[in-house]
Amino acid sequence: MSTPSEANTATTTPGPAASGSTTRPSSEAQSADRPPRRTDPVPNPLPYLLDFYPQEDPKFTRIAPFFVALRKGSFTTTRCDEDGSLHWPPRVACPKCRGEKLSWVELPKRGTVYAFSAVLGGAPLGMEEDVPFVVGLIDLQGAELRLFSRIAHTKHEDCRIGMEVELETFDLPDGRVFFRFRPSAPR
Amino acid sequence: MSGGRRVAVVAGGLSNFGVRSATWSELVQEAGHSAFGAIRNFSPQDVDSLFVGAAQPERLAFQSHVAPMAAELLGFEPSKIIQRTELACASGQSAIRSAYAAISAGLSDVAAVLGVEKMNLPSMAEANTSMADVLDRSWDGVHGATAPPFFAMCAQRHMLEYGTTAEQMAMVSEKNHRFANSNPTAQFYSKTFSREKLLKLPMVAPPLRLGDCSSMTDGAAGLLLVSEELARKYTDTPVWVRGTGQHSHFHNLSGAGSLSSWPGLRAAAQEAFRSARMEPKDIDLAEVHDCFTISEILEYEEIGFCPKGKGGQFVADGRSDLGGEVVVNPRGGLLGCGHPLGATGVAQAVEVLQQLQATVPAARAVKGAERALVHNLSGSANVHSLMIYAREN
Numbered sequence: 344m345s346t347p348s349e350a351n352t353a354t355t356t357p358g359p360a361a362s363g364s365t366t367r368p369s370s371e372a373q374s375a376d377r378p379p380r381r382t383d384p385v386p387n388p389l390p391y392l393l394d395f396y397p398q399e400d401p402k403f404t405r406i407a408p409f410f411v412a413l414r415k416g417s418f419t420t421t422r423c424d425e426d427g428s429l430h431w432p433p434r435v436a437c438p439k440c441r442g443e444k445l446s447w448v449e450l451p452k453r454g455t456v457y458a459f460s461a462v463l464g465g466a467p468l469g470m471e472e473d474v475p476f477v478v479g480l481i482d483l484q485g486a487e488l489r490l491f492s493r494i495a496h497t498k499h500e501d502c503r504i505g506m507e508v509e510l511e512t513f514d515l516p517d518g519r520v521f522f523r524f525r526p527s528a529p530r
Numbered sequence: 531m532s533g534g535r536r537v538a539v540v541a542g543g544l545s546n547f548g549v550r551s552a553t554w555s556e557l558v559q560e561a562g563h564s565a566f567g568a569i570r571n572f573s574p575q576d577v578d579s580l581f582v583g584a585a586q587p588e589r590l591a592f593q594s595h596v597a598p599m600a601a602e603l604l605g606f607e608p609s610k611i612i613q614r615t616e617l618a619c620a621s622g623q624s625a626i627r628s629a630y631a632a633i634s635a636g637l638s639d640v641a642a643v644l645g646v647e648k649m650n651l652p653s654m655a656e657a658n659t660s661m662a663d664v665l666d667r668s669w670d671g672v673h674g675a676t677a678p679p680f681f682a683m684c685a686q687r688h689m690l691e692y693g694t695t696a697e698q699m700a701m702v703s704e705k706n707h708r709f710a711n712s713n714p715t716a717q718f719y720s721k722t723f724s725r726e727k728l729l730k731l732p733m734v735a736p737p738l739r740l741g742d743c744s745s746m747t748d749g750a751a752g753l754l755l756v757s758e759e760l761a762r763k764y765t766d767t768p769v770w771v772r773g774t775g776q777h778s779h780f781h782n783l784s785g786a787g788s789l790s791s792w793p794g795l796r797a798a799a800q801e802a803f804r805s806a807r808m809e810p811k812d813i814d815l816a817e818v819h820d821c822f823t824i825s826e827i828l829e830y831e832e833i834g835f836c837p838k839g840k841g842g843q844f845v846a847d848g849r850s851d852l853g854g855e856v857v858v859n860p861r862g863g864l865l866g867c868g869h870p871l872g873a874t875g876v877a878q879a880v881e882v883l884q885q886l887q888a889t890v891p892a893a894r895a896v897k898g899a900e901r902a903l904v905h906n907l908s909g910s911a912n913v914h915s916l917m918i919y920a921r922e923n
């Protein structure tokens with residue numbers, strides 16, 4: 344696999360929000376039966392192990408080039424140099440031949456909806472504000488790839504099988520980048 | 531079978547399923563009491579192996595290393611094999627298959643199975659988050675993929691390609707809820723759902739309504755498997771494992787294919803029937819994974835109970851109900867009993883044991899049942915696990 348052409352330095356790992364303040368048991372707060380109350384800040388409610396977004400810094404992943412490209416507006420994945428198989432998501436070894444000689448290739452940024460539904464409740468943490476939202480399986484135009492994505496900026500009742508969608512990228516508050524799809528603007 | 535020792539199921543039992551005022555550990559104890567509390571000639575020292583089916587205790591009960599915790603709660607000190615099995619929604623059956631493999635191979639003589647999940651938490655958003663990490667969380671879960679929208683897309687494609695209707699899906703739910711009304715351990719034991727009522731419940735993930743979806747449930751179930759020579763020590767009516775099959779087809783949803791066909795289930799079912807030397811027509815009752823109504827319809831087709839595309843008609847014609855050619859989900863299914871991930875597969879096996887021993891209430895009894903099939907899917911129907919049981923060895 345090729346090495347990243349530039350290091351992605353924009354990301355950080357989620358860290359505790361706590362300052363260095365110390366805990367002081369205060370004697371007047373302790374009555375006969377009650378344990379001392381916690382006085383330090385409650386930690387960040389979305390710690391690393393509840394965070395869906397992939398780590399993109401090369402310190403944590405070998406597919407950092409995907410995110411570098413995405414930040415520049417390119418949608419990419421890996422293709423095996425030996426057998427030509429196209430992967431999703433990007434891999435570091437080919438699932439077909441186990442080979443490690445892979446190249447980054449551009450994917451189409453337009454696709455058509457193969458199937459869709461909507462999440463109207465019961466969303467995971469961090470997505471509750473998005474409810475209701477549409478998701479679907481998308482056939483990329485001109486590539487042998489059907490992938491799952493959020494379909495933003497639309498309502499379930501306005502979606503149809505076969506409707507055209509296009510890639511949209513967005514920044515996370517901590518500096519990471521990710522993607523989703525939305526109904527295509529007319530060409 | 532494929533050359534190993536024969537394996538018998540001799541006892542089983544379960545906790546009540548539902549939104550339970552009980553912890554993970556307390557559910558284990560309840561199932562232990564029910565499953566292992568009154569077995570003839572049984573001593574806890576007999577148990578040489580324990581397999582604990584638990585999908586997400588780390589996420590849902592903040593507890594790992596759960597097999598020895600369960601062993602302690604059940605009073606077992608296994609000396610051959612002790613382990614937990616995790617295969618998401620099929621974690622329970624995975625534990626049974628592991629016990630079966632161990633006994634068949636001669637590595638164990640008396641193996642206990644305990645399946646358990648505690649899913650109702652003070653923070654349901656955290657529980658929902660854990661359901662989304664069953665899928666490829668970085669590339670699918672991140673977009674909001676959980677089970678309901680995935681199976682909703684299967685329903686959308688099946689309706690488009692084969693003409694399956696919302697009413698046919700409601701018939702699956704109506705049947706399974708009716709069976710659950712005869713099962714006091716079921717989450718919806720005392721709730722009735724007519725087809726008309728089901729079709730008016732709110733949408734969860736279109737076209738799936740609330741009544742098309744199984745629930746987040748707390749529950750546990752236990753099963754005792756033994757080698758052939760010990761079977762009649764514990765019961766006069768053992769039930770025999772006759773075959774098993776499993777197939778893992780993909781994980782990231784980019785591999786999900788048409789959605790309207792599940793070739794992985796077709797492959798797993800063929801292997802189960804081959805190993806049992808049976809055919810679909812030999813099965814009297816089937817406990818299949820109706821996590822959603824559309825799942826049961828696809829399962830009729832891919833297991834081979836009806837031709838491809840005819841699953842909706844199969845339920846509409848009553849062919850999966852009492853009096854039909856195969857009674858599907860007489861326990862009440864996941865729709866009627868709830869779906870505590872690790873417990874479901876074990877509870878299905880307990881139902882099969884009781885059906886083949888003819889000890890269930892008449893309202894759901896499959897009269898003269900000789901052979902039964904159990905199916906679990908896991909994740910996005912990307913893995914299918916099946917077992918076939920019979921009264922005859």
Ligand SMILES: [Zn+2]
Nearest residue numbers: 423426437440
């Ligand atoms: Zn290759």
